[in-house]
Amino acid sequence: MPEQPDIRHLVQFLHRTLPDTLLGVYLHGSATLGGLRSRSDIDVLAVVRESVTQAQRRELVEELLRVSGVGGRRYVELIVVVLDDVRPWRYPPTCDFLYGDWLREEYERGMVPSPEPSPDLAPLLTMVLRADAPLHGPPPAELIDPVPHADLRRAIVAGVPELMDELDSDTRNVLLTLARIWTTLATGAIRSKDAAAQWALDRIPAEHRPVLARARAVYLGEEDERWDDLAPRACAEFLVREITGSYAS
Known part of the structure; x- marks a missing residue:
């Protein structure tokens, strides 16, 4: 079984990297849907007040390359959304920053993730709301609007x-x-x-x-x-x- 990453370290790192804009950090995915499995990632959503700067994006990527899946640890998927991009809800929502290890080679070549429309946020935000598992900040329902069921359906099919x-x-x-x-x-x-x-x-x-x-x-x-x-x-x-x-x- 992979070693559990230190979630507290990740939250502290987000505080250091996004000190003036971080509103909430939320666990979702396998950890909140019946428990982590052998190949489960650690899935984390951060909600921020303002878009992540280019320097902050590089710092996030560098740190996650250092800890995600390294030394027997689990992989980490981090998604950052701007509050005004998810409340009020509209489709498709915008993902401000994404780190996932399936893109590791691109990050290592210098790619820095930028904001882009992401239908995949519809099921992700739905899971965050249902899990109600804040690592920092208020309950997610205080920051995130519910996703209409029709938008959830079309997002997952897309x-x-x-x-x-x-x-x-x-x-x-x-x-x-x-x-x-x-x-x-x-x-x-x-x-x-x-x-x-x-x-x-x-x-x-x-x-x-x-x-x-x-x-x-x-x-x-x-x-x-x-x-x-x-x-x-x-x-x-x-x-x-x-x-x-x-x-x-």
Whole structure:
């Protein structure tokens, strides 16, 4: 099991880096959806009063490159939003800063994340509100408006084509995310990846179950990741068809 990063250190670092603008820091994701799994990241949202400066962006990236996934620690995903970009709510919202280790090579080459529209914030902010897990600041509902259900649905569907483009390079995560999207569209609930996969396993044809079952087992640390003996694309395409049907209904 990866070592738990020092969340207090991360919050203190955000205080030092964003001293005049930090309003709240919130835990979300696996840590608040049934507990961290073997391959779970630490997901953190920070709400700020003003957009992060270029110097602050570089400092955030440098520190996260130093601690995220290093020395046996868990990976950290940090998203920063500006209060006025999420309240009042509008679609698509703007992500002011994003750090995720899938972009590590780009950060190491000098890329500094800049503000950009991000439909993915709709489910993320919904999870933050439901988790109600402040690490600093008031309860999230005092800073973040609820996301209308219609916007949540269209946001999670909007990311499906990009997910399918990543299927060969990130097979496990794509399959689990597709299962989670289908689950949310069908039930309205946002489940952990393993819980969403279990929900989907009870509803997919037998020929696709070994693929999704392995993705879930890899996520839980029960199996090593390999796909040469299975057909993940056929399973992913089935999940996409179910997503399309659920969204249309």
